[in-house]
Amino acid sequence: xxxxxxxxxxxxxxxxxxxxxxxxxxxxxxxxxxxxxxxxxxxxxxxxxxxxxxxxxxxxxxxxxxxxxxxxxxxxxxxxxxxxxxxxxxxxxxxxxxxxxxxxxxxxxxxxxxxxxxxxxxxxxxxxxxxxxxxxxxxxxxxxxxxxxxxxxxxxxxxxxxxxxxxxxxxxxxxxxxxxxxxxxxxxxxxxxxxxxxxxxxxxxxxxxxxxxxxxxxxxxxxxxxxxxxxx
Amino acid sequence: xxxxxxxxxxxxxxxxxxxxxxxxxxxxxxxxxxxxxxxxxxxxxxxxxxxxxxxxxxxxxxxxxxxx
Numbered sequence: 001x002x003x004x005x006x007x008x009x010x011x012x013x014x015x016x017x018x019x020x021x022x023x024x025x026x027x028x029x030x031x032x033x034x035x036x037x038x039x040x041x042x043x044x045x046x047x048x049x050x051x052x053x054x055x056x057x058x059x060x061x062x063x064x065x066x067x068x069x070x071x072x073x074x075x076x077x078x079x080x081x082x083x084x085x086x087x088x089x090x091x092x093x094x095x096x097x098x099x100x101x102x103x104x105x106x107x108x109x110x111x112x113x114x115x116x117x118x119x120x121x122x123x124x125x126x127x128x129x130x131x132x133x134x135x136x137x138x139x140x141x142x143x144x145x146x147x148x149x150x151x152x153x154x155x156x157x158x159x160x161x162x163x164x165x166x167x168x169x170x171x172x173x174x175x176x177x178x179x180x181x182x183x184x185x186x187x188x189x190x191x192x193x194x195x196x197x198x199x200x201x202x203x204x205x206x207x208x209x210x211x212x213x214x215x216x217x218x219x220x221x222x223x224x225x226x227x228x229x230x231x232x
Numbered sequence: 233x234x235x236x237x238x239x240x241x242x243x244x245x246x247x248x249x250x251x252x253x254x255x256x257x258x259x260x261x262x263x264x265x266x267x268x269x270x271x272x273x274x275x276x277x278x279x280x281x282x283x284x285x286x287x288x289x290x291x292x293x294x295x296x297x298x299x300x
Contacts, residue, residue: 078248167273168261
């Protein structure tokens, strides 16, 4: 019953969005939003998000340092290990998000000719995010000194890290990546549809972006099938 | 698959971190096995069994219907 309602809601939303876009397109109603108007508040918002992420990273970084310094035993040690693991995961996410937002801010600043200050902010935070990413990786050695973890400057770092992970960790990675892959592919499809509709409604062709997305989808799927196919 | 790992650990008075250290596996894996969210590989099962000096089948066991 729940699935039926979910399907019905999706059908109604999809129908409404599709009808609106086709109506706008067929009636030649061109919507040309002045994106330049939103560029300044958007750049400001991205800067605030960047500052927020940096602060969050610092808090979680200090959490790990504090936990490492505590001599714990028994259940408390297990709990502390869990806290440390979650803080490390948060920091990995923070640095990745910072990198994406920095690139977004840089693109916005350059394409909409925003103040030089935003470009400086994005360049500085880009540098800071690299340093934070490096510090996050280094913390891993302090958290797990007994493990034979690869060096951060290892050219094959990702593969080596996977090699030293045990089966339980690989199981968690697989679950995470499998779910991420499914949502990524669905979101890419939605992105193509949104870009197509945007192009039709505004008359501002997004064909280049559509082809880039298609290339990424094709490449990742070919890569996956190539790996799976070889292990017969 | 069911496991007596948690009881065994309590009996020996060692926490997950210590077991992970002794068996040379991650604490995350110990936690997953105890919550029965992950079936350990033969290698991990042997490593855990060695820590407690027990047989694998005394720590990990299956319900009859799982073996059908």
